[in-house]
Amino acid sequence: xxxxxxxxxxxLDLVRDVVGRTIVAADxxxxxxxxxxxxxxxxxxxxxxxxESVGRHGKYLFARLDDASALVAHLRMSGxxxxxxxxxxxxxxxxxxxxxxxxxxxxxxxxxPRTFGELFVTADVAPDGRPxxxxxxxxxxxxxxLDASIVRELVGRRRTALKAMLLDQRAIAGVGNIYGDEICFxxxxxxxxxxxxxxxxxxxxLAGAVVDVLTEAVAARGSxxxxxxxxxxxxxxxxxxxxxxxxxxxxxxxxRCGRAVERVRIAGRSSFLCPACQR
DNA sequence: CGCATATCCTGACTGC
DNA sequence: TGCAGTCAGGATATGC
Numbered sequence: 001x002x003x004x005x006x007x008x009x010x011x012l013d014l015v016r017d018v019v020g021r022t023i024v025a026a027d028x029x030x031x032x033x034x035x036x037x038x039x040x041x042x043x044x045x046x047x048x049x050x051x052e053s054v055g056r057h058g059k060y061l062f063a064r065l066d067d068a069s070a071l072v073a074h075l076r077m078s079g080x081x082x083x084x085x086x087x088x089x090x091x092x093x094x095x096x097x098x099x100x101x102x103x104x105x106x107x108x109x110x111x112x113p114r115t116f117g118e119l120f121v122t123a124d125v126a127p128d129g130r131p132x133x134x135x136x137x138x139x140x141x142x143x144x145x146l147d148a149s150i151v152r153e154l155v156g157r158r159r160t161a162l163k164a165m166l167l168d169q170r171a172i173a174g175v176g177n178i179y180g181d182e183i184c185f186x187x188x189x190x191x192x193x194x195x196x197x198x199x200x201x202x203x204x205x206l207a208g209a210v211v212d213v214l215t216e217a218v219a220a221r222g223s224x225x226x227x228x229x230x231x232x233x234x235x236x237x238x239x240x241x242x243x244x245x246x247x248x249x250x251x252x253x254x255x256r257c258g259r260a261v262e263r264v265r266i267a268g269r270s271s272f273l274c275p276a277c278q279r
Numbered sequence: 280c281g282c283a284t285a286t287c288c289t290g291a292c293t294g295c
Numbered sequence: 296t297g298c299a300g301t302c303a304g305g306a307t308a309t310g311c
Contacts, residue, residue: 114288
């Protein structure tokens with residue numbers, strides 16, 4: 001569901017279509033989406049604010065506003081941001097929880113069937129515009145250098161399954177279940193490999209796989225699964241799902257060697273792997 | 280510390 | 296065809 005590539009795709013769309021716009025009014029209709037603060041404070045903080053820029057760290061988006069505060073968004077499982085031209089006259093789809101009216105008559109809507117997603121406004125922002133609420137996040141592989149030495153250090157600091165480390169946002173920010181499996185496949189490492197057994201050469205492969213898989217997925221505008229809710233800002237879908245080597249492909253032939261892809265459970269999550277290619 | 284489990288929630292899918 | 300049950304997953308909390 002939305003992981004780093006999907007969130008980055010939305011960020012690029014927001015930079016193109018929303019940066020420079022002013023929020024005329026905010027309307028919170030859902031009960032759970034704005035939960036870190038009083039919805040009235042949320043709407044008051046957004047009224048008349050101009051969007052200066054949009055950043056991302058891991059799976060979090062943050063729009064810097066002209067009073068140096070930031071609107072922070074996390075899509076979680078099923079959230080999406082939809083930009084609707086001529087918004088006020090266009091019916092809201094089900095599960096629309098927050099609507100921001102913009103000064104060009106469009107609406108930026110937060111739609112989220114499962115209501116795990118979250119929006120909040122914070123003035124607790126670093127000079128570079130990063131909200132302090134995101135301070136605990138680890139390395140973002142597309143913003144910060146992620147090389148073999150950093151992966152060696154991350155791997156050396158914990159004793160767990162490789163997949164569990166990849167899903168830990170305090171280590172590497174932005175990887176979720178789908179890309180975690182694709183990264184392990186690319187690195188030719190089993191997702192249930194113990195971190196303490198990863199060699200220097202394998203750490204190097206892993207670092208390359210993280211950056212390469214995520215970069216390719218961004219270029220393909222992310223993955224939209226069959227059941228999935230992920231859509232970009234204009235409702236379009238991604239294309240990277242057609243290039244998944246193992247995720248969701250249990251029983252299908254491995255694209256590298258032809259062996260059947262297996263499904264196992266690691267850290268409470270379904271994981272897909274090729275038992276021949278990944279060691 | 281690691282790791283499993285439960286929680287939040289809806290919709291898609293499975294099996295009867 | 297319909298309906299109940301299961302599963303999906305991001306982050307977080309809790310218990311072992």
